[in-house]
Amino acid sequence: MFNENLASHGDDTLGGRISFARETIGLSAEEAAERLGVLPVSWSAWECDRDVPRANRLTMMAGILGVSTAWLLTGRGSGPMEVPETSQAALEQELRAASADVEALNRRLRTIASRLESRDGG
Known part of the structure; x- marks a missing residue:
């Protein structure tokens, strides 16, 4: 479910949403890349909007990050939930x-x- 406090991130870039979702669940970029089975440099390129993941990677990424693929692409849909630190x-x-x-x-x-x-x- 999309957290209303995070609504401002819906207008962000794909890379910004990837980074935000990863940070929300407390993963480092290296840990996220390992879980997805890609090199950290690839993950970093996606977060910095220098490249975009293929559709199958995007779907797997959404699962790892606990968000919907639609939210990653558009900022609408099931986004990250804030985890109290x-x-x-x-x-x-x-x-x-x-x-x-x-x-x-x-x-x-x-x-x-x-x-x-x-x-x-x-």
């Missing part, structure tokens, strides 16, 4: 918080187990 620091903070939660649950489990043992033994 999560910073490394935010992910590390989330991991620390989850680890602290696990530690607290483990302490609680040990306390409950200890109380059960003391009832059984007493």
Whole structure:
């Protein structure tokens, strides 16, 4: 589905839309070229509007980028969806918080187990 925030990219060039869609999903040009099975120099030429991909490559490219072929060609149709970017620091903070939660649950489990043992033994 086309994201309304990205509507301004509909008037861009084919190369601009290729580049925008690739960046939106977080792929480097080299990674995208590898997935498509072409040389990075070919992908770069397409993004810079120095060349255009053949129809079969364009269809495969649309699949890799998660957009419709029509959107790549015209800017209309199913374009890229913005993927919220999560910073490394935010992910590390989330991991620390989850680890602290696990530690607290483990302490609680040990306390409950200890109380059960003391009832059984007493």
